[in-house]
Amino acid sequence: MARLDINAVGKSFGPVRCADGLSFAVEPGEIVAVFGPSGSGKTMLLRMIAGMYEPDEGDILVGGQSIVGAPPERRGVGMAFQNFALFPHMTARNNIASGLRARAGNEDVASRVKSISKLLKIEHVLGHMPRELSNGQKQRTALARALIGNPDVLLLDDPLRNVDAKLRYEMRLELPSLLRRSSAAVLYVTQDYREAMAIADRIAVLVGGRLVQLARPEEVYARPASVAVARLFGDPSINLAEVEPQVGQGGLSADVAGTRVRLDSGDRTGAQGPCWLGVRPDDLVVTRNAGDDAIPARVVAITPMHERAVLLLRFADGSEWLAALAPDAPVASADDDVFVRFAPESALLFDRATGLRVGQPDRRQAA
Structure with missing residues (x-):
């Protein structure tokens, strides 16, 4: 597995500065929660790492190699979206396997789908269409699709936002151990400070596109770097x-x-x-x-x-x-x-x- 390095990354759309000199690293097996108010640049950061947008300044490295300009499929990145983004015409099994079909034989894909679905406890719904799945099952299916390729970097964009309160609480308990098993460098975007504190090893607090504090959850809460951070927690x-x-x-x-x-x-x-x-x-x-x-x-x-x-x-x-x-x-x-x-x-x-x-x-x- 590889380390993720974000070096002085900046991004603007006209006069709007979405990312302003962002610099930090995520070690293999580490979970860093990217937390901040709406519009602070959290999702834009994930999209630049995934290759949907390129930064205007700075560099993004995985395992010491720059991935800026590389096609998304060559970046070693897996991503799960807030709205699940499942293909409606595919079963859960095919949704999970979709990212691997072009890179592996059917036998290897089938064994990986079986293994990851058992880990996430969704093997009993692999034949179901997305409309037949609960939100919790959709969330786990999307997570399985992101994990199945054994990515070096795993990007999770507020994955618990659209699930009910009971499942959200249960997943806060389960996700940390599940994510650490993958050994990927994990960036976990959330607007819920409790979620950030429960899941992350460190929290990167973004305000106005800038990184204003990066520290362990207990330190961010007890020793906020500024009034703005203190108000968020x-x-x-x-x-x-x-x-x-x-x-x-x-x-x-x-x-x-x-x-x-x-x-x-x-x-x-x-x-x-x-x-x-x-x-x-x-x-x-x-x-x-x-x-x-x-x-x-x-x-x-x-x-x-x-x-x-x-x-x-x-x-x-x-x-x-x-x-x-x-x-x-x-x-x-x-x-x-x-x-x-x-x-x-x-x-x-x-x-x-x-x-x-x-x-x-x-x-x-x-x-």
Whole structure:
């Protein structure tokens, strides 16, 4: 198997910049999720690797050899599409085999179809037409077609987007081990941050055609490179407040809704100035007891979310935050007056001018 290298790749359509200096590598057997909002260039990147479009700048290498300009069938790339893209007049068996017919004998094709369909648990529907398949079976058929040629690079364009929630959850558990068996370098496009975190070894976050962070899932969540990345991960989204941190005898602190709160003692070089303070709803503690670092608030609304309850809190200055509480936590009622705390090390600071994260909280160092 071979490594995929994307070197300074750029692509434009008129004034629209779809890819802007993208550079990263995917090792054999590694799964990299390409994540970002709609229009950030995720699918365009896959299409350039597959040969549907050529980059305007940069190079794409598989196994150290450039594939730019090579025909799609010579690139060693397999691709599964979001809408499955099965041939409606072919059985599942023939859909899976279609990519191999011109390159292998019928006997070899038949044995490969049998092997891959057994692996994906669709051997019982090989004789069915696409209209007779469930969405889950269509998804597995499309994946089998992409995998059957033992590609060096496997491109998956949001393959779980059109399947039901139950199957999506099951496939999040099954896909990582299944994909690693192929030993291909895998690029997995998704707009679901949970999916990216569950499936990928690393996440490449794209915003506006640019790679803004590439790291392990836990690091992207705990140490987002910017406010834009922080907002993309988490449900409910991260709470943000405009602050101007100051260093005093008690260390770094900031004024939040009229209350002075301590921030962590990690590396905060450059934190003295206009910043965004970010605290995830899961890191908030809601209590009826006042004390140091406790911010007075009023409960505006409570939304039960099965495994937790989400509280909409309003501070004295009119700003609002969300808190996500565990099911066994004492939950206040709407219109109750409460106090909000967070551990200093759970706070994130971002430079207000650039949006980039300042420092690294001690508790959240990657292993």
